[in-house]
Amino acid sequence: MLKIHYDADASLAPLAGKRIAVLGYGSQGRAQALNLRDSGLEVRVGLRPESWSRGLAEDDGLEVLETGEAAAQADVITILLPDELQPAAYERSIRPSLRRGKTLLFSHGFNIRFGRIQPPEGVDVVMVAPKSPGHLLRRVFKDGGGVPALLAVHQDASGHAAQTALAYAKGIGSTRAGVIETTFPEETETDLFGEQAVLCGGLTSLIQAGFETLVEAGYQPEIAYFECVHEMKLIVDLIYEGGLAAMRHSISNTAEYGDLTRGPRVIGPEVRARMGQLLEEIRAGRFADEFTSPGTPRKLEDLRKKQAALQIEQVGKGLREMMAWLPETGGRKAAAAPEPRPEAVEV
Ligand code: NDP
Numbered sequence: 323m324l325k326i327h328y329d330a331d332a333s334l335a336p337l338a339g340k341r342i343a344v345l346g347y348g349s350q351g352r353a354q355a356l357n358l359r360d361s362g363l364e365v366r367v368g369l370r371p372e373s374w375s376r377g378l379a380e381d382d383g384l385e386v387l388e389t390g391e392a393a394a395q396a397d398v399i400t401i402l403l404p405d406e407l408q409p410a411a412y413e414r415s416i417r418p419s420l421r422r423g424k425t426l427l428f429s430h431g432f433n434i435r436f437g438r439i440q441p442p443e444g445v446d447v448v449m450v451a452p453k454s455p456g457h458l459l460r461r462v463f464k465d466g467g468g469v470p471a472l473l474a475v476h477q478d479a480s481g482h483a484a485q486t487a488l489a490y491a492k493g494i495g496s497t498r499a500g501v502i503e504t505t506f507p508e509e510t511e512t513d514l515f516g517e518q519a520v521l522c523g524g525l526t527s528l529i530q531a532g533f534e535t536l537v538e539a540g541y542q543p544e545i546a547y548f549e550c551v552h553e554m555k556l557i558v559d560l561i562y563e564g565g566l567a568a569m570r571h572s573i574s575n576t577a578e579y580g581d582l583t584r585g586p587r588v589i590g591p592e593v594r595a596r597m598g599q600l601l602e603e604i605r606a607g608r609f610a611d612e613f614t615s616p617g618t619p620r621k622l623e624d625l626r627k628k629q630a631a632l633q634i635e636q637v638g639k640g641l642r643e644m645m646a647w648l649p650e651t652g653g654r655k656a657a658a659a660p661e662p663r664p665e666a667v668e669v
């Protein structure tokens with residue numbers, strides 16, 4: 323049964339007098355560290371010596387230590403490094419000082435679920451996963467609210483691992499919205515599936531296939547872009563605010579009839595079967611093996627280059643110049659050098 327915790331059921335007491343090390347100062351690291359600090363908890367940031375985020379953390383008024391030093395001094399160690407870099411950082415900077423009674427905290431279950439990090443007995447291993455990017459976690463907190471989070475316990479050595487995690491969730495503001503209990507496998511498998519099949523992979527392939535179908539049929543690419551890309555936000559905003567019904571309420575009867583009768587033909591039984599295959603690959607660990615194999619960073623770079631060259635991206639670049647209201651974000655991943663991230667500005 324669904325278990326949700328709110329502010330009233332949560333206390334910061336389990337973290338009183340405890341030292342928290344937030345390792346990494348990116349999207350999640352910065353937001354979580356600042357929210358915890360503003361909740362009155364003792365937070366330090368752990369970064370590698372050459373880290374470009376160091377100045378940002380210091381400007382935010384936080385003490386920054388080398389990753390291993392921060393982990394060694396802490397009671398609660400939050401690992402907010404990119405998932406693929408966590409195992410090496412764990413071996414080098416965390417494991418040597420990991421003692422009985424400490425808590426290891428993740429915001430995504432990947433490395434625990436797929437056995438890439440295997441913490442020793444005696445250590446609590448928990449997850450607090452905010453369901454939003456870091457800049458939103460921070461902004462909503464500053465406005466007095468919180469974003470919902472998921473909470474899970476992988477290893478309860480102390481007997482109070484869940485209370486520690488719940489206190490942490492309160493510290494980042496998430497109990498103000500609601501914290502839902504899950505497990506490491508459930509969070510990891512559904513998160514990967516969602517981003518592959520629906521949110522990122524499914525959506526971008528759907529957009530691209532629609533755009534190319536129109537262009538190949540001889541329509542102007544700019545018109546195809548408006549119909550298959552630009553208007554997506556209007557639809558998604560409506561779904562976000564009021565579910566599928568609210569979106570269908572706002573569109574014309576023509577659009578709604580087309581939606582209800584043609585949508586299931588686009589995403590038919592074959593697509594559902596392939597979604598099932600993706601889920602199976604995830605659960606069997608085959609996606610994790612592929613993602614963490616040595617050739618992947620190179621492959622990812624090649625794929626990014628190919629995508630950037632697509633007509634849909636070129637056409638979009640031109641059209642977006644007409645839209646003076648759009649924020650000037652290039653997307654940090656598009657940049658070759660580590661530039662300040664879009665979300666770094668408004669925290
Ligand atoms: P980012 O890529 O935004 O930030 C990573 C941070 O780690 C940077 O500060 C980077 O700094 C630092 N870093 C990289 N390598 C090392 C290293 N070897 N040692 C120490 N620091 C290092 O990560 P995210 O915040 O996106 O993701 C962190 C975790 O949060 C992941 O587990 C992710 O799955 C999870 N998560 C992310 C969400 C999101 O919206 N982004 C949402 C929910 C969960 P530098 O490179 O300067 O050293």
Ligand code: MG
Nearest residue numbers: 513514516517
């Ligand atoms: Mg996700």
